[in-house]
Amino acid sequence: MQSAESYDDRGPLASAQGAESAALFGQVMALVAATLGAVTLGAYLGRDLGEGGSLLFFIIGFLCFAGLNFAREAAAAAVMLLLAGGLTIGLGLGGGLVAFVEADPRAFWQAAAATALFVAGLGSTGYLIRSDLSGGYRLLFLALLVLIGFGLVSLFIAMPAGNVVYSLLGLGIFGGYTLLDFNRMRRAGIQEAVPIAAGVFLDIVNIFLFFLPIAGRGRD
Numbered sequence: 291m292q293s294a295e296s297y298d299d300r301g302p303l304a305s306a307q308g309a310e311s312a313a314l315f316g317q318v319m320a321l322v323a324a325t326l327g328a329v330t331l332g333a334y335l336g337r338d339l340g341e342g343g344s345l346l347f348f349i350i351g352f353l354c355f356a357g358l359n360f361a362r363e364a365a366a367a368a369v370m371l372l373l374a375g376g377l378t379i380g381l382g383l384g385g386g387l388v389a390f391v392e393a394d395p396r397a398f399w400q401a402a403a404a405t406a407l408f409v410a411g412l413g414s415t416g417y418l419i420r421s422d423l424s425g426g427y428r429l430l431f432l433a434l435l436v437l438i439g440f441g442l443v444s445l446f447i448a449m450p451a452g453n454v455v456y457s458l459l460g461l462g463i464f465g466g467y468t469l470l471d472f473n474r475m476r477r478a479g480i481q482e483a484v485p486i487a488a489g490v491f492l493d494i495v496n497i498f499l500f501f502l503p504i505a506g507r508g509r510d
Contacts, residue, residue: 314480321487325376332380337388348382351375355488368484394506401501409494412465416472423473430466437463453503460500468493
């Protein structure tokens with residue numbers, strides 16, 4: 291009898307939490323889709339930009355995402371920064387992506403398909419895991435610092451298959467971020483939709499960029 295009462299007490303709370311989690315998931319995915327649309331538009335508009343202009347827009351894009359930390363209490367401003375960040379990162383990437391497509395269009399689409407499958411698989415896994423995995427963010431950040439250091443060293447020291455190793459490490463790290471970002475949606479409130487969407491968007495962009503050299507190498 292006591293267990294039945296306990297179940298009844300938990301039932302409405304569990305249902306409310308499940309509904310909020312589902313609402314958050316839907317909002318995050320809508321924001322991610324809109325930001326991916328913005329980055330695609332930006333890449334198209336920036337296809338003829340030179341290296342200087344591309345770098346400038348790329349920096350502006352990441353400044354927009356950094357600005358999200360100061361816009362947590364202003365939902366409309368946060369959404370605008372998210373979309374502006376997607377657009378300007380697209381402007382920064384446009385020239386390089388166009389050059390890659392012209393050189394090897396099949397590898398480009400292979401990287402896009404691999405990104406979709408990779409994110410869908412890890413995202414689904416992360417969302418289905420009930421345990422709180424947020425402790426992994428610190429480890430992934432340390433791994434990201436190591437990856438940045440490896441990238442800087444590889445600029446000055448030639449390494450056999452260095453680009454492939456760098457890309458595989460990057461996929462491992464941002465695959466981990468994808469797992470944690472989707473897992474975070476199980477416990478986050480609706481007010482965290484924009485920061486989580488920004489994280490998922492950056493996961494997708496980085497995973498795609500790490501898949502590109504692997505797909506391109508496969509065509510050699």
